[in-house]
Amino acid sequence: MKLCMIGTGYVGLVSGVCFADLGNDVICVDKNLNKIDSLIKGKIPIYEPGLSELVIKNFKNKKLSFSTNLKKSVRDSDLIFICVGTPTKKGRSTADLSQIFNVIKEISSAINRFKIIVTKSTVPVTTGDEIEKILLKKNNKKKFSVVSNPEFLREGEAIRDFTYPDRIVVGSNDKRSNRILKNLYNPLISKGASYLPTSRRSAELIKYASNAFLATKITFINEIANLCEKTNIDIEDISIGMGLDKRIGSRFLRAGPAYGGSCFPKDTKAITSTADKFNANLTVIKSVIKSNKNRSKLLLNRIYRILNKKIKNKKITFLGVTFKANTDDMRDSSSLIMIPVLSKKGAIIKYYDPTGYKKEFSKIKNVHNTDTIKQSVQGSDLVIVHTEWNDFKSLNFKTLVKGKKFIIYDMRNIYSPDKIKNQGFKYYSIGR
Numbered sequence: 001m002k003l004c005m006i007g008t009g010y011v012g013l014v015s016g017v018c019f020a021d022l023g024n025d026v027i028c029v030d031k032n033l034n035k036i037d038s039l040i041k042g043k044i045p046i047y048e049p050g051l052s053e054l055v056i057k058n059f060k061n062k063k064l065s066f067s068t069n070l071k072k073s074v075r076d077s078d079l080i081f082i083c084v085g086t087p088t089k090k091g092r093s094t095a096d097l098s099q100i101f102n103v104i105k106e107i108s109s110a111i112n113r114f115k116i117i118v119t120k121s122t123v124p125v126t127t128g129d130e131i132e133k134i135l136l137k138k139n140n141k142k143k144f145s146v147v148s149n150p151e152f153l154r155e156g157e158a159i160r161d162f163t164y165p166d167r168i169v170v171g172s173n174d175k176r177s178n179r180i181l182k183n184l185y186n187p188l189i190s191k192g193a194s195y196l197p198t199s200r201r202s203a204e205l206i207k208y209a210s211n212a213f214l215a216t217k218i219t220f221i222n223e224i225a226n227l228c229e230k231t232n233i234d235i236e237d238i239s240i241g242m243g244l245d246k247r248i249g250s251r252f253l254r255a256g257p258a259y260g261g262s263c264f265p266k267d268t269k270a271i272t273s274t275a276d277k278f279n280a281n282l283t284v285i286k287s288v289i290k291s292n293k294n295r296s297k298l299l300l301n302r303i304y305r306i307l308n309k310k311i312k313n314k315k316i317t318f319l320g321v322t323f324k325a326n327t328d329d330m331r332d333s334s335s336l337i338m339i340p341v342l343s344k345k346g347a348i349i350k351y352y353d354p355t356g357y358k359k360e361f362s363k364i365k366n367v368h369n370t371d372t373i374k375q376s377v378q379g380s381d382l383v384i385v386h387t388e389w390n391d392f393k394s395l396n397f398k399t400l401v402k403g404k405k406f407i408i409y410d411m412r413n414i415y416s417p418d419k420i421k422n423q424g425f426k427y428y429s430i431g432r
């Protein structure tokens with residue numbers, strides 16, 4: 001099948017290359033010329049394990065191509081996947097759908113034969129209806145079908161998640177489109193993925209409800225960790241004990257910093273504002289948002305206590321600044337809240353992240369990137385393990401640094417408290 005992915009970001013590039021690898025002809029379109037230029041040269045603009053090899057292979061095989069020409073790419077394709085961003089509107093909770101509607105306007109004037117327009121971007125309930133209305137202004141209803149096919153991949157595991165998904169949700173009121181989509185996904189269905197055909201509105205809501213639920217699970221265990229800290233209980237025991245219950249499950253039950261990333265913060269806000277619009281009050285999700293917002297303040301207070309409230313001129317190291325491991329994505333990472341506050345209070349901050357320098361800190365006073373873990377922790381007063389990269393998991397701090405010992409605040413509980421204490425370091429972690 002001939003596919004066109006509009007938006008070559010985390011979702012569009014990964015799903016585009018995976019569809020190409022399944023034997024389809026895929027054009028990935030982006031309005032960002034630099035991005036398309038570097039992809040054509042084999043340079044991958046994002047950090048995602050395994051992605052580079054797959055892009056190069058399928059580009060060489062001519063199954064995958066890149067373009068900035070949206071209209072031509074749409075004309076040449078049968079299925080059009082919309083994968084552009086749906087961030088939060090500035091100063092509001094609602095999703096900003098301007099990227100979606102800009103793309104739809106362009107598609108509308110490029111429809112030359114029957115097209116299936118598939119929204120992979122996360123969009124609020126009824127967006128598909130609005131897209132259909134816009135397309136109907138210029139096109140006969142027999143010329144297109146609007147389908148919702150939300151994406152569930154996780155950054156850092158994106159290729160595996162796309163290739164072996166738990167479920168494929170396709171929301172369409174049109175049998176023909178449903179049949180074509182099922183056929184497209186057949187190689188994944190035959191490997192065990194569940195295929196859920198549903199209404200377009202249901203598909204839109206399944207995505208938001210899933211993300212809001214996962215965010216709730218994280219926030220829940222984070223709050224239980226607060227109680228553990230007050231009662232001398234190890235949160236890891238609680239996570240294991242709860243997770244063994246099959247009704248609960250162990251995933252997304254690890255206490256840590258506030259959840260971040262490109263999805264949970266914006267999607268929890270968007271679903272509550274959609275619900276408000278329809279007069280349905282999602283009080284659980286609203287309190288999750290509030291609790292998560294408070295979490296970074298809570299961890300900052302813990303840092304103040306650890307340093308006896310003396311932050312000025314303290315040397316603080318962040319190991320990892322991305323919102324989670326195996327991605328370079330900084331969107332809504334809790335480090336973006338904590339580092340500027342500590343800098344304002346006079347701390348001197350070094351950070352090391354396996355994905356390198358972050359422009360987000362370039363204007364923050366006394367924040368420096370280092371090339372190695374050793375450089376980042378040398379001479380530090382406090383080392384904060386912010387992101388659970390494998391690179392940090394088996395560090396031996398005793399052999400890594402000679403002389404002055406620092407305090408370790410392990411926000412991901414990646415170390416055994418006894419082992420670190422035996423190495424002679426003062427050690428704090430989460431919920432234990």
Ligand code: NAD
Pocket residue numbers: 006007008009010011012029030031032035070083084085086099102103120121122123151152153154155262263
């Ligand atoms: P992204 O910001 O990485 O990529 C979006 C791309 O769309 C950008 O490269 C941008 O230049 C391009 N774009 C915007 N307007 C365009 C236009 N008019 N023409 C061509 N290209 C255009 O976003 P992302 O993280 O891939 O997310 C995309 C959507 O998928 C969002 O709705 C998100 O919520 C959803 N989603 C993301 C993830 C994830 O892990 N990142 C997972 C599941 C779903």
